[in-house]
Amino acid sequence: MRLDLSSKLALVLLLWLCAFLLDWSINLILITLLILVRYLLPGYRPQSARASKSFNKFLFYGGTIVFLFAGINALFLRGGDVVLTIATLDFHEEGLMFGIRTAVRLLLLSISILLFFASTPLRDFIRFLQQKGLPPQLVLVLLLTLHFLDQLPARIHQVFVAQEARGAPVRAGIFSRSQALFSVVSPLVLSSIIESIDRGTALEVRGFLHKPVPMPAAAHEQRSRNLLTAAVILLSVAIIIYSVLRWLLV
Amino acid sequence: MAARLEIQGLSVRYSAGATPALNEVSVGMAAGSCCAVLGPTGAGKTTLLHVLSGVLGRHHSQVVASGSITIADAKFSPLPKIIQFPLVGLALQDPSVQISGIRDTVYDEVQFTLDNLELPSHEIRQRIPPLLKRLGIDHLSHRNPTTLSGGETQRVALATILAAQPSVLLLDEPTTALDLTARVKLHRILKSLREKTTVVVTDTHVDFALGVAHQIVVLDQGRVIFDGTPREFLAALENFESVLPAASWRRVRTLIKTAKEQPGSPHQRLAGRLGIV
Known part of the structure; x- marks a missing residue:
């Protein structure tokens, strides 16, 4: 079924x-x-x-x-x-x-x-929300949030590698990890905000808020x-x- | 159809009392021409593109602006307040953010733009394959758009915008993450758009800009300090050495040197067209 x-x-x-x-x-x-x-x-x-x-x-x-x-x-x-x-x-x-x-x-x-x-799949969920007539602005916010969550593990890994390359003890004991947390979280949050703004802008200039997609x-x-x-x-x-x-x- | 673009005395501040991001900018661009906007970081290049696309007017309510913009028959005084889709297409500096993340293949990703336009499916089928072929990415049509190389992503991002057939195409530093081969491909694509679309491209690579543009505009601290043809730009080259990156000058000098040493080379043809040799 x-x-x-x-x-x-x-x-x-x-x-x-x-x-x-x-x-x-x-x-x-x-x-x-x-x-x-x-x-x-x-x-x-x-x-x-x-x-x-x-x-x-x-x-x-x-x-x-x-x-x-x-x-x-x-x-x-x-x-x-x-x-x-x-x-x-x-x-x-x-x-x-x-x-x-x-x-x-x-x-x-x-x-x-x-x-x-x-x-x-994210695309099915977004299309479903569009079909149900949810305001496109709300769909865009949901899309950006879900996309961010989807990309989060890969992004955390990237930031860990970058911080490790700078000598931060990100993979040592739990105490060292806690100390390094700030240096990992700050770039993660900042880059995510910037990317979300850019991605939202890119979707807007491709007409995402133009009209809902009937399917x-x-x-x-x-x-x-x-x-x-x-x-x-x-x-x-x-x-x-x-x-x-x-x-x-x- | 390509559109004429006219900017008259445009000044933009992000908030009252802030330093002007654009200061009394007046530039005209003929329909179907390609204009390269050069300048150092913070000169106002991206702001100019965001103004023209409607992104700035829509997202920054505190912006203080004066002047006027005319795109085709539409006049905005001072700024467009809504996204100018599909009249104006904007490619952001990072092409990866242009990929929606909700489509599985390159073909579907391009179709996403056309779905937003609510085009009938037969028109979508007619538009996409020739476009992918023209951009040299038809072999990628079944690939996942998030797994492509930098140059491929750049071309897919371009396809997602060109699919809507914008009258004005704005490209924000499209060569930043590209290697030489990818730059050459982008150069060819932009040349193929001549007469069909008015292109405004910001870049720090002077040689790339010289190769594609009919018109060069140099911005510094929000002001237009030069507006003319590539030939006029080269004649006044030493005036801009302090505002443009040294690496670009080295490449222009290499271009001139190679053009002189290798008769018949592409460098010489370009240099000849620009009146360098």
């Missing part, structure tokens, strides 16, 4: 609602499904090897952060039973649950949005996709009603 961008965005909205309204165990199942969905649904496959690698890296670091977050909360938020003792450190049930709930919520929020961008899709295909989007939105509404009822009844 191929998903169009309306359905994918509606799914992101649904997942965000789930993250805030549903139990952490359901959210954990949703995260697992999201990790699997990129292998099962063509519309969610990462658009490039680089996107796939970045997504995997995020999963690794995300998992580590969830683990640490839960551990730290269990250590410092003392409430409920002690679930684990390592040496003289007690890990408490309430802190552990709070840590898991919050970390899983954050992970679901970030994975849903990351999977959307990893599987959606009608085949009518029947459009109808079925609209149905899917409507179904996802209905599900979102159902989850909201369920949460409100649960809150009222408990």
Whole structure:
């Protein structure tokens, strides 16, 4: 099944609602499904090897952060039973649950949005926004921001190499890295601002703000996709009603 | 169709009280001609191009300006306040920023400009292949535009602008990042545009400017200190040695030397046309 961008965005909205309204165990199942969905649904496959690698890296670091977050909360938020003792450190049930709930919520929020961008080419997203009649100025700002984020890893690498060539200890220990951070961040921010202004100007002089680009899709295909989007939105509404009822009844 | 360009007493300050970036600039350019604007860094070359393209009027609300600009039949007093697309095309100094990043191939990248013009698809198909061929990048049409060399990117950037068939083409220091071969190719492209488009090119390479331009304008601290033909410029050469880069003079001297030593060479033909030898 191929998903169009309306359905994918509606799914992101649904997942965000789930993250805030549903139990952490359901959210954990949703995260697992999201990790699997990129292998099962063509519309969610990462658009490039680089996107796939970045997504995997995020999963690794995300998992580590969830683990640490839960551990730290269990250590410092003392409430409920002690679930684990390592040496003289007690890990408490309430802190552990709070840590898991919050970390899983954050992970679901970030994975849903990351999977959307990893599987959606920038050009498709921009064209979609243009077709939906978003003001071209807003589309331009989004385009420049997303382009900047896309280019960020390569740019950081460039600045690291340049600063290293000047003798800055950018690859030494964590302390040296922190000290060198300013010398890395300043050129990164400055060059990014200048390039964004130039890129925006270049797009403007090529008529980007001239008029939106109409690109009608085949009518029947459009109808079925609209149905899917409507179904996802209905599900979102159902989850909201369920949460409100649960809150009222408990 | 190429357009006449007329700038009358144009003064521009980026804010009230600031030093003028352009000071009483008056220049006329014939339709279909090529004008090279020379000058040191900070002379006002880029500002002039941004004024003509409408970028300055649109992006800098605090600009204080006087004078007038006429492009074809459109008169702006003092500045155009909106981007003059597709009447005027502007190629920025760094060609890589000209690539949108939202198209996968060189062909699509060029088409992006025409999509913004909302041209019918049959006209788009008619326009792009000959343009790519003319610029010598037809073999790159299926390549990703972000993976090209500096010279190739420069030509693709030029194609993205020329696709809209602007009446006036503005090029901001197009030779900055180019090697000699790429400069020669750009030189040929600009020559092929004669009569079709009015070209204004800023550059610090005097030899390049002499090779392509019908008219040379020298700016210094926002003022026009010379406006004439390449031949007149060479006759008054020593007056501008302090405002233009030394490397350019060395190249002009090499050009004259080679022209004298190698009869029949391209250098000699150029030098002959300019009346150097």
